[in-house]
Amino acid sequence: MSKINSETLKYFADVIERETGIIYVEENYFQLEDRVLQLCRNASIEDPSELALTLHDPSQARLRRTFIDIATNNETSFFRDPGIFQVIKNTVLPLLVERGGAKLSFWSAAGSTGQEVYSLIMAIEESGLVPLSSMSVHMTDISERVLERAQQGIYTQLEVSRGLSPERLSRFFDPSPFVSGEYRIKEHIRRLVSFSRLNFLESFADMGQFDLVLCRNVLIYLALQTMLCVA
Ligand SMILES: C[S@@+](CC[C@H](N)C(=O)[O-])C[C@H]1O[C@@H](n2cnc3c(N)ncnc32)[C@H](O)[C@@H]1O
Structure with missing residues (x-):
C-alpha cells in the first residue's frame, strides 16, 4: 500500500x-x-x-x-562491458597515438562512483601505449554524492569483486587506510582525474574537446528529446 x-x-x-x-x-x-x-x-x-x-x-x-x-540510478562496476575496454586498448588507443598530438584527453561523462574512469586509466596503463603523464582525464556526474565517492576512490570488497581480477586489484589498488577490507585506487591514478558536476540538461560547451568520451548507461534513463540533445 x-x-x-x-x-x-x-x-x-x-x-x-x-x-x-x-x-x-x-x-x-x-x-x-x-x-x-x-x-x-x-x-x-x-x-x-x-x-x-x-x-x-x-x-x-x-x-x-x-x-x-x-533520483539518480548509480549502478556501475569495474570494466563494465569488458569488450569496450578491449576495443579501447586494441583499436582506439593505437589510432589516437598514431594520429599524434601532445596530450590525449578523456572524459567519463556520468561516471557515477568512478569505476568507469579508473577502468579506463587501468586499460590505458596496461596498453603501455600512452604514458600517464601524456594524458588528462575528466569525470563528471550530476550527483555530488557519487562524485565525492569517485574522488575518494575507495571501494568495498563487494565493489572490487565486481569486475576486477586479483591481478588488477593488487597492481592498481592499495588497502584503504581508513577501513579494513576496503581498497583505494593508487594515488598516481587518482591524482590524474579532475572532477566536476555536470547536468546534461545544462550547457557543456565550455568542457572543451576530448579525444575520447565515455557516456554509457545513462541516456536510457532520460527522455527522448534529452537523449537526442546529448547525443
Ligand atoms: C547507471 S550510472 C552509469 C555509470 C557509468 N557510466 C557506467 O556505465 O557504469 C548513470 C549515471 O548517470 C548520472 N546521471 C543521470 N542523469 C544525469 C544528467 N541529467 N546529467 C548528468 N549525469 C546524469 C547518474 O547520477 C548516474 O551516476
Whole structure:
C-alpha cells in the first residue's frame, strides 16, 4: 500500500524530469516513493507533501540538490562491458597515438562512483601505449554524492569483486587506510582525474574537446528529446 498518493508522486516525478531529464514511469513510482521517504526521514520531514512545498523554496537549494541526487540510478562496476575496454586498448588507443598530438584527453561523462574512469586509466596503463603523464582525464556526474565517492576512490570488497581480477586489484589498488577490507585506487591514478558536476540538461560547451568520451548507461534513463540533445 502506497504511503504517498499518486498525485504527489507525479509531482515529484515531474520535478525530476524537468531538472534532469530522468523519466520515472508510473511502474517505477514505488522506487521513487522509497527514495522520497528515505529523504524525508533524513531531513526530518514528516509529510512528503511538505517536502513538495519545501522544494519550491529558493532558500532550500541544498535540499533540492539532494532530492535530484536521490533520483539518480548509480549502478556501475569495474570494466563494465569488458569488450569496450578491449576495443579501447586494441583499436582506439593505437589510432589516437598514431594520429599524434601532445596530450590525449578523456572524459567519463556520468561516471557515477568512478569505476568507469579508473577502468579506463587501468586499460590505458596496461596498453603501455600512452604514458600517464601524456594524458588528462575528466569525470563528471550530476550527483555530488557519487562524485565525492569517485574522488575518494575507495571501494568495498563487494565493489572490487565486481569486475576486477586479483591481478588488477593488487597492481592498481592499495588497502584503504581508513577501513579494513576496503581498497583505494593508487594515488598516481587518482591524482590524474579532475572532477566536476555536470547536468546534461545544462550547457557543456565550455568542457572543451576530448579525444575520447565515455557516456554509457545513462541516456536510457532520460527522455527522448534529452537523449537526442546529448547525443
Ligand atoms: C547507471 S550510472 C552509469 C555509470 C557509468 N557510466 C557506467 O556505465 O557504469 C548513470 C549515471 O548517470 C548520472 N546521471 C543521470 N542523469 C544525469 C544528467 N541529467 N546529467 C548528468 N549525469 C546524469 C547518474 O547520477 C548516474 O551516476
